[in-house]
Amino acid sequence: MPKPLPQADTAIVVRARNGDRNAHAELYTLYAPAVFTLARRLLASRALAEDALQETFVEVIRKIGTCRDEAVVGAWIKRIAINKCLAHLRSFWVSRRSPDGDEQIPFEHARCTPADEALALERALDTLPATARFVVWLHDVEGCTHKEIGELMGRTASFSKSQLARAHERLRALLEEPTTHESHSLCTVEPKIC
């Protein structure tokens, strides 16, 4: 079950539609963590996630007037965020960009606590190819169907299914590899949370 989005007060959305900057700021406060998390998981880069977050809320500010149903403003904002991330995926600039230096954390297999396991899963997710990462996150966490994912990515539902299967296989392989003597650092160092 995908994590539920916070529900914006109807009055805030109405004020935002009328151009109230304070209302825009309230929407940002409410939804920015979910949007940034989504972008970070999809793009595996803090810098790109920051860009996507900014681009999303520029569009929210400019187009909130087109969102007629206050009850689904959160889903509307998230949809904009997903499309901003997809644009990054397709962008040639992203394909040429070298990875952020501080994102290149070597993958460690040692897991001692639930927090270590979560960190291992985060790192494993980051190592997936971008397309597979998009599919697995949109399907398993955001609750999108294969048909929806196919449409978003300009592919077929079958493509989405095969990408998901491969992504799960790869994640399982990464997480089930035995620990080694050299890979003990996750238990002894402060985990780096992006």
Place this chain on the structure above:
Amino acid sequence: MRRGLQALPELDPPPGVWERSLAAADAPRPGPRRVWAAIGAAAAVTSVAIGYLATQPEHPVMPSSTVIVAEAANRPRVPFVALLEESAALEQLLAGMPRRPVMAGSTAATIAGLEDRIAFVDGQLAYAASFDVPQRQREALWTERVDLMNALVHVRYASAQQFVVER
């Protein structure tokens, strides 16, 4: 696996993004551009990429609330899935082509212009996907994307051939 992914923690956004978003949203934007002639030229012949780019503004800007309808005239309609497959195949082809380290300024400008245009169309495609733009318009956008990528392949290939001759 799914439960593990769903249980990953939510992240705090970095500071300063809201202020930058507000500044960007309030910044004056250029008015709508006339792009019909440019889109038609791009769709017509891939080998005239340089001529096509010469008619474009230097910094194409995505219109905020409109989708460009790239209705290429007199072209046979290609099945939607075939367009997607061709686009994916061209991306793979481009990814495998070597990048020439040094090239003429005009060639570099042509390549950069095509890439900017492709990024612009990608933005339109993302908009079209999320706001239920009719299929015919999405097909036209994908057709333009394929045409632009074909042009990019031609220019990159020609540039690489020139490099070989010079060596």
